Amino acid sequence: DQQVKQNSPSLSVQEGRISILNCDYTNSMFDYFLWYKKYPAEGPTFLISISSIKDKNEDGRFTVFLNKSAKHLSLHIVPSQPGDSAVYFCAASVQGGSEKLVFGKGTKLTVNP
């Protein structure tokens, strides 16, 4: 039951370039989406979120884009830094209930100096 899919298990980019992480979802009831970053032996750290009423949200170097018709979202990191190297999880929820998060499997980003 893969309601949230991150099809790329890994991504490698050069420092200073753009990192684009992708996420697809199948449940049309999802209306709130979040990105988390996770280092080994730590909990997920919240990065950025977007409501389904928007198609873009920006916070510093991080921008999330939402394409509802395609049920697709992406996280852009510009410019990428070596400290961004981590596993990035996409998560989705339905507002108005318990708002439990449904996670993707994650994409391991490596930013090379």
Next chain:
Amino acid sequence: EPEVTQTPSHQVTQMGQEVILRCVPISNHLYFYWYRQILGQKVEFLVSFYNNEISEKSEIFDDQFSVERPDGSNFTLKIRSTKLEDSAMYFCASSSDRAISYEQYFGPGTRLTVT
């Protein structure tokens, strides 16, 4: 900056034993969650808790599991009789008043190893 804390960081137990995992959510948060991540798999939802009661639980959260908020600061997950397949990282999360935000903030996790 406020953060969610969890203890212990690592718990080793024998099959059939009871374990209690402890969490201190962010102090003004109202919604509390437990998730787990089996090695190599997704982070998966276990249970949500609001206003001193469970608001939703997953099919994983069977009768062996229970949660409690015994005082104003702690939030605990109890597994009554652990199984080998309960070995995982267990994450506690909390979130604020819905009028403020929907983001959930996670603790560092407890690694549970059942032998």
